[in-house]
Amino acid sequence: MTKHSDVVIVGGGVMGCATAYYLARRGITSSVFEQNTFGWGASGATAGVVGPLWHVPHNNEPYFELALKSLRMFPTLASDLTDAGLDPQYRQSGVLKVAFTEELAGTLRDDLAWQSDLDMAVEWLDAQEVSDREPDISPRVLGGVYSPQEGYVVGQSLVDSLVHAGTQLGVRFFDKTEVFGIETEASRVVGVRTAAGGFEAG
Numbered sequence: 001m002t003k004h005s006d007v008v009i010v011g012g013g014v015m016g017c018a019t020a021y022y023l024a025r026r027g028i029t030s031s032v033f034e035q036n037t038f039g040w041g042a043s044g045a046t047a048g049v050v051g052p053l054w055h056v057p058h059n060n061e062p063y064f065e066l067a068l069k070s071l072r073m074f075p076t077l078a079s080d081l082t083d084a085g086l087d088p089q090y091r092q093s094g095v096l097k098v099a100f101t102e103e104l105a106g107t108l109r110d111d112l113a114w115q116s117d118l119d120m121a122v123e124w125l126d127a128q129e130v131s132d133r134e135p136d137i138s139p140r141v142l143g144g145v146y147s148p149q150e151g152y153v154v155g156q157s158l159v160d161s162l163v164h165a166g167t168q169l170g171v172r173f174f175d176k177t178e179v180f181g182i183e184t185e186a187s188r189v190v191g192v193r194t195a196a197g198g199f200e201a202g
């Protein structure tokens with residue numbers, strides 16, 4: 001077996017597997033080493049909310065722009081992965097953030113000011129509109145903000161579908177293979193030491 005690829009990736013969560021998948025689409029070979037099973041870490045445990053409006057600070061512009069770009073990539077990624085054979089179970093269900101106190105309602109309305117500028121059709125729903133959308137919600141609800149372009153993904157399914165599609169594109173995935181050392185030359189990483197021996201990169 002050739003123990004060489006352009007890139008070596010340590011960790012088979014969503015970040016490592018997605019990196020390998022996108023590299024392969026650009027013709028760059030990679031090997032992904034996961035000490036346990038793919039998705040074993042945070043990616044297999046995630047709630048999977050794809051909701052940058054709620055999870056990423058909008059005043060950190062580079063980070064927020066990256067998160068919005070990621071959000072916009074999801075529908076195409078999910079479609080491509082499904083076409084490759086495994087559905088990552090991404091659903092653009094929208095995200096509804098509800099308020100049960102006047103204080104939180106005020107915060108949500110304040111946030112709506114900058115969210116409205118994003119051209120993402122984010123809107124305020126009054127208590128009746130929230131109840132119409134979520135009939136089981138407590139009647140104490142005061143209202144909420146609905147963001148239709150956000151949604152969720154099943155983390156383990158996303159990882160599995162990336163591994164499946166990546167394998168078809170030539171990525172080599174190694175599970176139960178811990179990396180316990182990094183080889184460098186000058187300031188450059190040229191390989192890793194793993195439980196299955198050394199692998200070269202570059």
Ligand SMILES: Cc1cc2nc3c(=O)[nH]c(=O)nc-3n(C[C@H](O)[C@H](O)[C@H](O)COP(=O)(O)OP(=O)(O)OC[C@H]3O[C@@H](n4cnc5c(N)ncnc54)[C@H](O)[C@@H]3O)c2cc1C
Pocket residue numbers: 010011012013014015016033034035036037038039040041042043044045046047048049050051055155177178179180
């Ligand atoms: C309970 C929970 C809920 C969450 N909810 C959300 C949410 O709703 N929305 C959201 O956007 N994010 C959420 N997150 C965060 C999100 O899941 C993580 O940001 C994401 O999964 C991180 O992916 P990762 O690939 O960087 O890390 P991981 O999935 O942790 O992958 C890292 C992998 O590296 C492997 N590894 C480590 N060291 C080595 C080594 N030396 N050799 C080989 N392999 C190694 C580990 O075994 C692991 O599998 C949540 C996280 C948790 C835990």
